Amino acid sequence: EVQQNIDMESYRIQETSRGRIALERKVGLLDPIGTKARHGTAPEELEPLSRIIAELNERFGLNLGPEHRVTLGQMMEKLDADAALDASARANTRENVRLTFDTKVEHVIQEIVEKNFDLYKRITDDRAFGEAIKNFLFDQYLRAHRQAEELIKRGESKTLEFKATLRWNLREDRRDDTVITHAVLRTIAAFLNTEGGDLLIGVADDGAIVGIEADRLESDDQFMRHLAQVARNGLGDRASTCIDPKTQIVQGKTVCVVSCQRSPEPVLLKWKGMEVDAGGDFFIRSGPGTVRLPPESASHYIRTRFPAASTSPPVPYA
CATH class of the missing domain: 3.30.950.30 (Schlafen, AAA domain)
Structure with missing residues (x-):
């Protein structure tokens, strides 16, 4: 009955802090549980997303925080899971991959409107910011999907x-x-x-x-x-x-x-x-x-x- 009065679709996961948690009844510290990143990589390998946030803040004078990093991570997961995009990245030139990527990323951007409307609005309203986001995501995607051979x-x-x-x-x-x-x-x-x-x-x-x-x-x-x-x-x-x-x-x-x-x-x-x-x-x-x-x-x-x-x-x- 309570759920019927709550719009669950409007809720989203938001990172508010990270680190070690002090135990209340026992001496010691509880380390954070490791989360599985895309392709099974360790959390520290997601550091490029933090770098992207820092560069966007510096370049556009913003104050994007952890919740925006989480959203970018979710966007990357969507792109990483796209089999057609992966096939394009492995078989085509960078220029042709970008054409496919631009189509895919537009769909991914539309999907964040409920989760992070602030980021969605900034991407769609500020052309320079939107292009910067797409460029960062594209470069990050290629790093994970390009094989030397x-x-x-x-x-x-x-x-x-x-x-x-x-x-x-x-x-x-x-x-x-x-x-x-x-x-x-x-x-x-x-x-x-x-x-x-x-x-x-x-x-x-x-x-x-x-x-x-x-x-x-x-x-x-x-x-x-x-x-x-x-x-x-x-x-x-x-x-x-x-x-x-x-x-x-x-x-x-x-x-x-x-x-x-x-x-x-x-x-x-x-x-x-x-x-x-x-x-x-x-x-x-x-x-x-x-x-x-x-x-x-x-x-x-x-x-x-x-x-x-x-x-x-x-x-x-x-």
Whole structure:
């Protein structure tokens, strides 16, 4: 009888706190029960959702909280469970996957209207915010559904490139942290400044599997730390948060898939004196290649691609 007087559809789960709970009658602490995340991942692996919330708050001057993170998690679960979208992600180019994703995510957005009307209204009323949410969700989705072996079969494109190594010159059989690493960072910068993309390290231009073992670092973990460090040094701390590397085994060798999301601000590359302009070089993707834009062209591109940054573009394009 009570249930008949309550609109149960208007209720939703809302995260209000997290942590350890003190027991009332016994000495000790009760740890939170682990919840099963999508694909069975541990809760700490959902940290990217918290990062998305933090970036949205900073970019749009908002105060989105845990309840919005919960809603984003529910949206991701819906997208993750979509078999047709998963098939598209594994078999198509990034551009074609995005077309399918945009259709699917619109349905998912409509489903949150009762659970989180505030977020729904902001997504639908504020075009820039809505696009930012969709971009974040798309990049997060691809990270979980893109397999290196399938990507290699497609060959290089505007949003996919292969690099044999991060720092080792295979032709001369020596370490080259300058030219070889610059080529990797240049590709990452171009992806960030254009539409995002996937960089596969450990794969030759012709698709042959080289493996990151060729970089002669002691372990995969050391390779990942080295990649993170050079990204911060060459592209800056903020830009480095837009890349998400992970390793996969292909034909018995380790390949690093670097997923690069579209950056919300211009990214310049400065690396060991390789830059043409003192303030850093600006790269974009053009077809299956990376090109450096001269200052005048870069300024025009920045005004179009990054309108929020056009009032104070980075040196040397002021």
